[in-house]
Amino acid sequence: MADTLYDRLGGTETITQISADIVDLHLSNPLIAPRFAQSDTTRLKKVVSEFFITGTGGPNLYTGKDMRSVHQGMNISAIEFVAVLDDALAAMNKNGIAQREQEEVLFILYSMRADIILV
Template sequence: MSATLFERLGGEAGITQLASDLLDTHLKNPVIARRYVDSDIPKAKQGAAEFFTTGTGGPNVYTGKDMVGTHRGMNISNDEFVAVLDDVLIALDKNGVGQREKEEVLFVFFSMKNEVVGQ
């Protein structure tokens, strides 16, 4: 049996680091940094780690809202969504994630585009 994406990304420790690096990258990205001005960053990192854990085949630990509920009223643009994908790639590269895993992670993110953009 092949390993889950969660396992291939390093399990809980790997996912936690990826989520932390992703949020740190968002905070430096001029396209989306303003979205985090009033955010509780440690809580956002924890939520992102839980979301990644569940979304990559790890234990179902995510307790946050669904994607539509999370992004409702934010009116996220396509450019902002692309900026998030760029940041995901930066975080994956920083953590030495392989090409196959990068493609799988990007697929997961891209599959949620309609639940995020324009809500």
């Protein structure tokens, strides 16, 4: 069987690093940083990496809420959504992820838009 996206991204170690980088980039991205002003960033990095690991075909260990429940009532705009995608791409570039895998992750994230934007 072909390797999962999880394997091709480098497994838990690389995905944990990418996830921490995504959260750090959000905290310094002026378009979205205010959204995370009250966040427990240690916990956020943990659940984001669990979500990423589980969602790319790794072990099933996500302990957070589903995407619609988490983002409901936040009034998130399409511009903010693109800012999150930009940070995900920057974090993958920083960690040496190849274009094919970046495209697959981007597609997975983009497909979640209806549960996140203006829900």
